[in-house]
Structure formats: structure tokens, C-alpha cells
Amino acid sequence: MKTFRYLPGVATLSLDDTTCVGCGMCETVCPHGVLKIDHKKAAIIDPDGCMECGACATNCPVHAITVTPGVGCASYIIQTWIKGKEAATCGGGSCC
Amino acid sequence: MTNPCSCRPDCCTQGAPAGCEKISSPFVPLPAAAPKDIPCCGSPITKPAGPHEMPGYTICQFVRNFTETPTGRVPIIDTRLTGRDWLGAFRVRLGIFRDAYQVAPGIYGAGSPGPDSPVLVTANYKLSFDTLRRQLGSVDAWIMVCDTRGINVWCAAGKKTFSSQEVADRAVRCNLTQLVRHRQLVLPQLSATGVSAQKVKQLCGFEVVWGPIRAEDITRFLKNGMTADETMRRVTFSTTERLVLTPVELYLLAKPLVRVLAAVFLISGFGPGLFSFHAAWSRGLYAAAAFVLGIFSGAVVMPILLPWIPGLSFSLKGATTGLICAVLLPRGLSGTAFSALMLVVMAVSSYLAMNFTGCTPFTSPSGVEKEMRLAIPLQAVAMLAASVLWILAAFV
Numbered sequence: 001m002k003t004f005r006y007l008p009g010v011a012t013l014s015l016d017d018t019t020c021v022g023c024g025m026c027e028t029v030c031p032h033g034v035l036k037i038d039h040k041k042a043a044i045i046d047p048d049g050c051m052e053c054g055a056c057a058t059n060c061p062v063h064a065i066t067v068t069p070g071v072g073c074a075s076y077i078i079q080t081w082i083k084g085k086e087a088a089t090c091g092g093g094s095c096c
Numbered sequence: 097m098t099n100p101c102s103c104r105p106d107c108c109t110q111g112a113p114a115g116c117e118k119i120s121s122p123f124v125p126l127p128a129a130a131p132k133d134i135p136c137c138g139s140p141i142t143k144p145a146g147p148h149e150m151p152g153y154t155i156c157q158f159v160r161n162f163t164e165t166p167t168g169r170v171p172i173i174d175t176r177l178t179g180r181d182w183l184g185a186f187r188v189r190l191g192i193f194r195d196a197y198q199v200a201p202g203i204y205g206a207g208s209p210g211p212d213s214p215v216l217v218t219a220n221y222k223l224s225f226d227t228l229r230r231q232l233g234s235v236d237a238w239i240m241v242c243d244t245r246g247i248n249v250w251c252a253a254g255k256k257t258f259s260s261q262e263v264a265d266r267a268v269r270c271n272l273t274q275l276v277r278h279r280q281l282v283l284p285q286l287s288a289t290g291v292s293a294q295k296v297k298q299l300c301g302f303e304v305v306w307g308p309i310r311a312e313d314i315t316r317f318l319k320n321g322m323t324a325d326e327t328m329r330r331v332t333f334s335t336t337e338r339l340v341l342t343p344v345e346l347y348l349l350a351k352p353l354v355r356v357l358a359a360v361f362l363i364s365g366f367g368p369g370l371f372s373f374h375a376a377w378s379r380g381l382y383a384a385a386a387f388v389l390g391i392f393s394g395a396v397v398m399p400i401l402l403p404w405i406p407g408l409s410f411s412l413k414g415a416t417t418g419l420i421c422a423v424l425l426p427r428g429l430s431g432t433a434f435s436a437l438m439l440v441v442m443a444v445s446s447y448l449a450m451n452f453t454g455c456t457p458f459t460s461p462s463g464v465e466k467e468m469r470l471a472i473p474l475q476a477v478a479m480l481a482a483s484v485l486w487i488l489a490a491f492v
């Protein structure tokens with residue numbers, strides 16, 4: 001989504017292209033076109049477009065992708081600051 | 097005397113309706129055409145019970161019919177939404193009854209599905225289900241509804257209630273292998289956050305085909321032989337998509353707003369004579385107006401104008417719209433008072449705009465956290481400065 005951009009240089013996405021087998025699953029599931037298959041290997045072509053949803057990492061058969069997925073929701077993050085990661089909920093939040 | 101008809105004996109003063117006298121058989125069929133002129137308990141007799149009604153169950157109004165399959169009876173759904181669906185959607189969007197808007201998990205049919213029809217998987221949030229159903233038109237398909245606890249596809253996948261395990265378990269419970277000859281499940285692409293195609297295959301033998309992000313592309317996707325083009329694969333965030341999110345935002349703010357306004361009126365009462373109820377009310381109204389303006393700016397103006405406001409950080413965008421909205425503040429205030437209220441509008445707007453990140457499909461949690469670490473202290477300082485200025489303004 002090129003019309004909507006967010007803070008650059010923060011995404012935790014990383015790809016180990018030695019393990020990648022070029023199956024293309026990550027390219028299919030990414031909703032932002034961050035990954036692309038190039039010469040039978042996945043490549044991160046738009047790191048700042050990544051919203052850290054984790055779809056690519058969840059679906060990579062060889063675990064070549066790592067990303068710290070999370071809920072990009074301010075009230076949730078405030079809760080994690082106050083109560084810690086375990087107790088935080090999205091309950092009643094506007095996101096869902 | 098036993099009274100086999102459902103009405104109370106005392107109400108049948110005009111003579112029992114037809115069918116009431118025949119007490120010999122317990123299986124008395126209700127009259128096919130109920131006599132219109134005989135009111136039973138004040139209302140005309142309604143339609144007889146349908147062939148699919150079962151004790152203890154209600155047939156959902158979106159079910160048009162039932163079809164017999166090797167796995168049992170499957171409801172066929174209506175692909176048109178009725179006024180009731182729209183009303184329900186409207187209420188959910190406004191923030192009322194958000195929690196209980198679910199459909200029963202399991203298998204449903206659309207059109208006249210057969211053993212070769214595709215299986216489309218979705219969440220059991222009624223809005224997700226309705227959106228899909230409305231797009232199907234005359235398509236023949238099975239719909240497998242997963243138990244995502246009434247949460248939409250995207251959020252459920254994020255919270256892992258829409259998971260590989262749930263999809264596989266549901267497929268087994270629904271006896272899919274008996275229902276269809278193929279071994280494919282079409283899942284919405286946005287569920288990929290929670291569902292691993294590989295794991296589903298391992299668990300239940302079905303191959304996951306990633307469908308389009310938006311339900312409106314589903315027929316095109318099926319016609320193209322289950323392939324999605326680039327546009328079906330990219331998430332969007334159109335003005336309409338942003339607009340429908342704002343009422344809920346506002347609704348959720350109603351409760352905290354009451355408490356905040358109480359504090360606002362209290363602070364407004366401080367002045368030369370220590371505390372004045374008159375000032376609390378008259379100055380409090382001005383301050384309350386600033387809060388409402390801030391909410392309007394941060395929860396309505398900023399989401400709508402999102403792509404056109406310069407900058408990347410949401411809190412900054414919110415502060416910008418707040419600054420512009422501050423021109424709507426009531427006239428006739430002193431310079432100090434005006435600055436105080438302007439700070440309030442900007443801080444409130446900035447905070448709410450920052451909260452809007454939770455509704456967007458492109459903000460990364462790392463980015464949100466980074467932004468918050470900088471913005472929250474600034475917002476707090478602005479509010480503190482506003483309170484000091486506002487009390488000071490009472491003395492000048």
C-alpha cells in the first residue's frame with residue numbers, strides 16, 4: 001500500500017536467504033508486497049512497508065523468516081507497559 | 097378439560113380456532129391457511145412450523161433452505177442481506193452489541209453446492225460471514241465457519257483464535273472428506289498471520305489455497321481458477337474503510353469522557369476566591385468544548401484525512417488537525433485561556449490519533465511503540481501546561 005506509509009527503519013523483519021528454498025509462500029501471503037522471489041530466493045524489497053503481522057514467518061516451511069509479530073495498537077502497548085506482556089488484552093479495544 | 101391449542105382457555109371467547117377441537121391425535125397439523133378473521137390471543141395465527149424446525153433450535157433468518165448431504169443436513173444460506181442484517185451491521189458499527197454478533201461455527205452451503213464445489217473458510221463474526229455471503233451471488237460453494245470467538249478474520253488471526261489447529265479441527269468435525277471429493281480449503285489471505293498452510297496440511301490433509309484479502313474479489317478469484325492477482329493480494333485502507341471505524345471509536349470514548357469532564361469542571365472552578373461553582377460551570381463549558389473538539393479532531397477528522405496530512409507519525413498528524421480545529425474554539429477568551437484550550441485540543445487529538453494505529457492495516461507494532469515513547473510524554477506535558485494556564489487565566 002504505497003499511499004500509506006509509516007515510520008521507516010523499525011520493522012523487525014529479517015530473512016535468512018541461505019535456508020530459503022524459494023517456495024514463494026511468503027510472497028503470496030504478505031499483504032504489503034514486502035517480499036518477492038528473485039532468482040529462486042526470497043528477497044525483502046520493501047522493508048518499510050512491513051507491518052510485522054507475521055504471516056510470512058508463520059507460513060515459511062523452513063523458518064527462514066523471523067519477525068517479532070505484535071499488535072500495532074496503542075492501547076494494547078500501554079497495557080503491556082503497565083501490566084506486562086501476559087496480562088495485556090485487546091478487550092474492548094477499537095481494533096477488533 | 098385439556099386445551100391442546102397453545103392459547104390460554106380464557107382467551108378463546110370467540111370460539112376455538114379450527115384444529116383446536118380435534119384432540120384425538122397428538123400430531124394435529126395446524127390449519128394450512130389460518131383463518132384470518134379469528135384472532136388468537138389478540139394476534140392472527142402465524143405460519144405453521146416448517147419441516148426443518150427442531151425443538152430447542154431457531155433457524156437463522158439467513159438460512160434459505162436445507163440440503164441433504166452424505167454428512168447430514170446442511171443449511172443453504174441466502175446470498176442477499178435483509179434489512180435485519182443491515183440493521184445488525186449498523187448497530188455493531190455504532191458500537192452497540194459488539195460482543196454477541198456471531199454465527200454458529202460449522203458448514204453452510206451457498207447456491208447448489210456439490211462434491212466438487214470449493215470450500216471457503218471464514219470467521220464466525222457475523223459481519224465477516226455476511227460480507228462473504230453477500231459476495232457469493234449465484235456461486236455454488238461450501239462455507240466453513242471457524243470458531244474465532246466472534247472476532248473478524250484479521251484480528252482473530254492476530255490473536256491466534258483463527259489458527260491452523262482450529263481450521264483442521266473444524267474440517268474434521270465437519271466431515272469434509274465425506275462432503276467433497278477435492279482436498280482444498282480456500283482461506284482469506286489475512287488469516288495467514290494465524291494459520292500456517294503447511295500445518296493445516298499436516299493436521300487434516302487439506303491443502304490451503306490463499307484466497308483474496310477482500311470478500312468482494314472472491315467470485316473473480318474463483319472464476320480465475322483460484323488464482324489471485326496483485327490487487328487481490330494487497331490490503332487497502334480506503335476512505336470508506338476508515339470512515340466506518342470512527343463511530344465505534346467515538347462510542348468507546350463516551351465512558352472515559354464522563355470522568356474527564358468531571359475533572360475539567362472541577363479545575364475550571366479554581367480562581368481568585370479559591371473555588372466558585374459559577375466559574376466551574378461557565379468556564380467549564382469552554383474547557384469541555386475544547387475536549388469535544390479534540391475528540392472530533394483526533395477520532396474523526398484525522399482518520400478521514402489520514403493520507404493527506406503530511407508526516408508519518410500519527411500523533412503528529414493528530415496534533416496538526418488539532419491545531420487546525422482549534423480555530424473553531426469559542427471567541428472572547430483571553431490569550432492565556434485560548435492557549436490553554438488550544439493545547440488541550442492538540443493533546444487530545446494527538447493521543448486519539450495515536451490510538452487509531454490499532455485500526456490500521458499498515459502500522460508496525462515496533463513503529464507504534466517508538467512513536468508512543470516520544471509522543472506520550474509530550475502529550476502529558478501539554479495537558480499539564482494547559483491545566484496550569486487555564487487556572488492562571490482565571491486570575492487575569
Ligand code: SF4
Binds near residue numbers: 027
Ligand atoms: S516462504 Fe520461506 S522458503 Fe519460501 S520463499 Fe519465502 S523465505 Fe523462502
Ligand code: SF4
Binds near residue numbers: 031034067
Ligand atoms: S510480517 Fe507481514 S507485512 Fe511484514 S513481510 Fe511478513 S507478511 Fe509482509
